[in-house]
Amino acid sequence: MSEEKRRPGWWLPAALVVGLLLGVAIGFLIPRGETLPADGSPEAGFARDMSTHHSQAVEMGMIAYTRATDAEVRMMARDIALTQQGQIGMFQAWLREWNLQPTGSQPAMAWMPGGAESVEDGLMPGMATPEELKQLREATGIEEDRLFIKLMIDHHLGGIHMAQEVVELSDEPEVVESAQLSINSQQRDLTDMQNLQKRLETAS
């Protein structure tokens, strides 16, 4: 008789303990339960394709930084190369955070409506062709500066377009915020480069 009355009394704290543990477990799970961008998501596509797109900007920037003659062009080239190399690191960190691979199975730009059609010879919008890169490596004097500015203006236009698309498609705050920052920044760069281009036209 006394045993039966006592036992339920001890189950109460036990139930409390279990309840507490469950509560803690649920509390831990809820913030992590937010859905991460999936393999075929616009965010993943943007992070992967922008890594590729940026890599070429870094390459062109480093070529111009070491070869251009105009101080302002070299400054611009250095700024673009360093900033975009840093951003590649950010894109790769996102993919890891989302438990995704650096490369996906989808073709380039497939995350963007009508994006796949904008790829020409495997190159995303604004990217320089292998011939253009060869010219940039071989150009001398002020021609080097002019060619870099011309190629980088096209490159920025393509990049801005991609960033604008991900701002439309994504609701991942980190991605949207970062894409918007680079749209603003690259648009300022564009105006700066167009002004530079005019100055270089008359330079010798």
Add this chain to the structure above:
Amino acid sequence: MSTPGPERVPSTVKVGKTTGQGKPPSGKSGKTGPSRPGGNRPAGKGRKPVTPVKVAGGRNWGPIAVAGAVVLIAVAIIGWGVVASLQQEKKQSVPWAERAAAIAGIINYRESDPDLVKGSQHKNGKLSYEQQPPVAGEHNPSWQNCNGVVYSEPIANEHAVHSLEHGTVWVTYKQGLPADQVEKLVDRVEGKEKLMLSPVPGLSTNVALQAWGYQLKVDSVDDQRIDEFIQSLRINASIEGPTAACDGGVSATGSVPQS
């Protein structure tokens, strides 16, 4: 063969000496003595279960109560730890703009003058700024090197503003501030990227801090708001993202811009 012998002998001896329970049944006769052996043989099975159950019941609840208390305490400790860490996370996840807004006396030009802070083109030559020291606006193509550089002479606003655009917190002090006070600012800046320090002639307070679109002026180098300003705005205030460069620019001092 040799082990069983010695074991048996001491065991019987010990029992007899210490407890004395072996003796009563054999030698002494008392009220308790006869009842035990008597009960054991004819009706022992009936009595035994009754007494041990009560005793066993008392013994078992003790450890359970202790274990229960231990578990409760453990859960309380873990729970407290979880709550504490969550609160810590909350504190760290306060958006930087909110942290900055909470600093007493900070001037937020991002709110009051969006046109000034929206971002500007590069412009060569001498430029004029409304704020002193400036917090945003047009600037020269070259930035002032800002990888934790300490400048002992004034620097050109036109380059410094470009550094602000890249996420630098520019710490300035009134030119002529005693060296021991300047040293406290040097300790905060030297060698840390996206920070730079320089004197400004005729500054209205002893210390002024600038980030893109933000300013805080204080009179004491020991003011804790200096650290809070740096912590909330360094890198975060960049309108070029967190990866903008701080080296390869201008390292010359003097108020005349290079380009």
